[in-house]
Amino acid sequence: MMDQSTSENVQRLPATDDEFGGVVVEMKEHMDSDVFRTLLKASMSQWKLQGKKGVWIKLPIHLSNLVDTVVKEGFEYHHAEPKYLMLLCWIPKTNNPIPANASHIVRVGAIVLNDKGEMLVVQEKMGILRGLWKISTGTVHQGEDITAGVIREVKEETGIDTEFVEVLAFSQEHNVFFGKSEVLFLCMMCPLSFEIQIQETEIEAARWMPLEDYEAQLSVQEQVLRKYIIELCKAKVERGYSGFSPSPVTTDSNGNPSFIYFNKEDLNKKILDNSVNQV
Amino acid sequence: MMDQSTSENVQRLPATDDEFGGVVVEMKEHMDSDVFRTLLKASMSQWKLQGKKGVWIKLPIHLSNLVDTVVKEGFEYHHAEPKYLMLLCWIPKTNNPIPANASHIVRVGAIVLNDKGEMLVVQEKMGILRGLWKISTGTVHQGEDITAGVIREVKEETGIDTEFVEVLAFSQEHNVFFGKSEVLFLCMMCPLSFEIQIQETEIEAARWMPLEDYEAQLSVQEQVLRKYIIELCKAKVERGYSGFSPSPVTTDSNGNPSFIYFNKEDLNKKILDNSVNQV
Incomplete structure (x- = not known):
């Protein structure tokens, strides 16, 4: 018979693993802040035991009632856009290697x-x-x-x-x-x-x-x-000043190219010379 | 005798005017969220009457208890850094022309x-x-x-x-x-x-x-x-590919220069030709 007190039976926040040994919680539905606090504390204990590193919590603006609870649990802000706030807690004692917000x-x-x-x-x-x-x-x-x-x-x-x-x-x-x-x-x-x-x-x-x-x-x-x-x-x-002109380098999942910009005239100098020699 | 009920006597949040017809509130000291709500509502009424445009509220992370109140008053997040959150309310009916967060x-x-x-x-x-x-x-x-x-x-x-x-x-x-x-x-x-x-x-x-x-x-x-x-x-x-090399353009208040990067070799081409002619 299962022991009802094992940590496996404590309800936790829905989270997905990220590629860097951390977890991401994306809150969507309204939740009472006391219920949320209990879930967050239980989840954090579990993640610490599991050796997780960065814990991310994304709160859409309609869940601003939960911001204070997340901060009190030791999180800092990472970034915000008009409609959401992203908070981060770096669990290990080592320096947080997570890139800063856009600069x-x-x-x-x-x-x-x-x-x-x-x-x-x-x-x-x-x-x-x-x-x-x-x-x-x-x-x-x-x-x-x-x-x-x-x-x-x-x-x-x-x-x-x-x-x-x-x-x-x-x-x-x-x-x-x-x-x-x-x-x-x-x-x-x-x-x-x-x-x-x-x-x-x-x-x-x-x-x-x-x-x-x-x-x-x-x-x-x-x-x-x-x-x-x-x-x-x-x-x-x-x-004839040469600036940097764009060439596509990679294509993202939506089929949009990324571009590299360089001095095309100077890069092509030798190729042009070769063409001339071949004529 | 002054009428005690005039809006001039209602306590308001400390705010400074910005260059674009808006106001900036920078909260620093701890404040009870009910007290804060009363002050914010009174301040917003006043700012609307005054025809203010953007209202900015900067909350350091130790004042996360006030985030929910600001959002409920109609503000959105503008940006966040680890230790603070900046919220914005654009009062006029016109489109908000405020630049977005760093991209x-x-x-x-x-x-x-x-x-x-x-x-x-x-x-x-x-x-x-x-x-x-x-x-x-x-x-x-x-x-x-x-x-x-x-x-x-x-x-x-x-x-x-x-x-x-x-x-x-x-x-x-x-x-x-x-x-x-x-x-x-x-x-x-x-x-x-x-x-x-x-x-x-x-x-x-x-x-x-x-x-x-x-x-x-x-x-x-x-x-x-x-x-x-x-x-x-x-x-x-x-x-001899020419890339872009830096030249100082302006100096900030701390005495640090900004730089412009360009094809110095091509920009100086004529100057060099002139020098050669002058020799």
């Missing part, structure tokens, strides 16, 4: 030149750059390719369709937003349409502007980055 | 070649790449420059001191860690020391390996990225 925002800036050598520029309605003619910039969405993000931003802000050419440069800056860092990719874009239709909510005005006029509005207060935009444009147009 | 992890891969054309490679103790000779890779810490991150990773894993040369390529991949994306910068590094001392906890072995041997372990199962590493090494060594 960077990825932004894109679009350098769009027409065949008169004019650049597509906008004025924003708000913010510290208000009144200044600047290139279209924006944040790459979660799960979005850099190439797609910059095409979307230019279209949204100016109505102009563009094709991605290459990354001319990128910058990294810290403490941009709640202590997070930013990588900004400056992208060379080829315009496929020319008639401007601005996004009324964020953009005050948009136009095609000669590079000299863009350069003329620079002041000593301007960031050096803005000066590089002009230098890079000129280098690209006048003397 | 990317930034990683570095170190291509370190000695003057015999051998590459510094490691074998990891754990993970899916266990047993494979691979380049040193690692995550850039929050607030850390890419250049500093890759020097640190190589030193930690192999004991080798290196100097940053340039970014040869970068890749972007999605759904790497809790739905977040990753940007991996492949960095060319110049070794300043050669004697290997491995980090015992994560690294099984490290060595200098001829590029042919590295190439020989490739299989059809390998990601295309690995093949590009060889192509990029060869292009760099044999025919």
Whole structure:
């Protein structure tokens, strides 16, 4: 006859094993916090006995009544998105090797030149750059390719369709937003349409502007980055500057490729020489 | 005589205005959740009357007893770090224009070649790449420059001191860690020391390996990225491939520069030509 007091008979939280010797609890249904506390304590005892390492608890926002109980049990926050909170308890005495939360925002800036050598520029309605003619910039969405993000931003802000050419440069800056860092990719874009239709909510005005006029509005207060935009444009147009262009490398389960960006011209130099030799 | 019932006399949460027409509440001291609820409700009424937009509440983890109250008042999570949770309520009926949480992890891969054309490679103790000779890779810490991150990773894993040369390529991949994306910068590094001392906890072995041997372990199962590493090494060594190298652009309040990375060789092409003409 089974002993009713064995730990096998204590009810525990539903959990799945992860690949790193830990467990993941994904709470979904409403639960009284006292019931939850009892289950969590029993589960933690069991997981400790089993030598589990990281214990993850994911709480959707409608279960915010359980956050306090999880924290009191020794968990810390790992990350949060608008509709859920992820908490982590690292059981071993060793250092927690779990990667930290995402640390960077990825932004894109679009350098769009027409065949008169004019650049597509906008004025924003708000913010510290208000009144200044600047290139279209924006944040790459979660799960979005850099190439797609910059095409979307230019279209949204100016109505102009563009094709991605290459990354001319990128910058990294810290403490941009709640202590997070930013990588900004400056992208060379080829315009496929020319008639401007601005996004009324964020953009005050948009136009095609000669590079000299863009350069003329620079002041000593301007960031050096803005000066590089002009230098890079000129280098690209006048003397064949090579940026990084994308090639697919792997394909995910949804059939979407990942991309590697590199100096395709320089990588292909020898191949081209060989082709020439073979002719 | 003042009317004691005017809203000016109701106690409210301590808040500071932000630059975008919103307010920020940073809770620090313990507070009973009923007291907190009363103050929050009074504060929200006041902020709505004042036409405030985003209301931010930052709760350190020792105040997890207040999370449920904030959520019940209509807030969503914005982001969390181990020791705090940030909640947001967007009051206007318009779309919330507040940037989302950080979306990317930034990683570095170190291509370190000695003057015999051998590459510094490691074998990891754990993970899916266990047993494979691979380049040193690692995550850039929050607030850390890419250049500093890759020097640190190589030193930690192999004991080798290196100097940053340039970014040869970068890749972007999605759904790497809790739905977040990753940007991996492949960095060319110049070794300043050669004697290997491995980090015992994560690294099984490290060595200098001829590029042919590295190439020989490739299989059809390998990601295309690995093949590009060889192509990029060869292009760099044999025919002067130009990657992106860093230049300082701005300096933050702590005196630390931000960097822009670009094809310095191509940008300086004309300047060099001019110099030559002037000679």
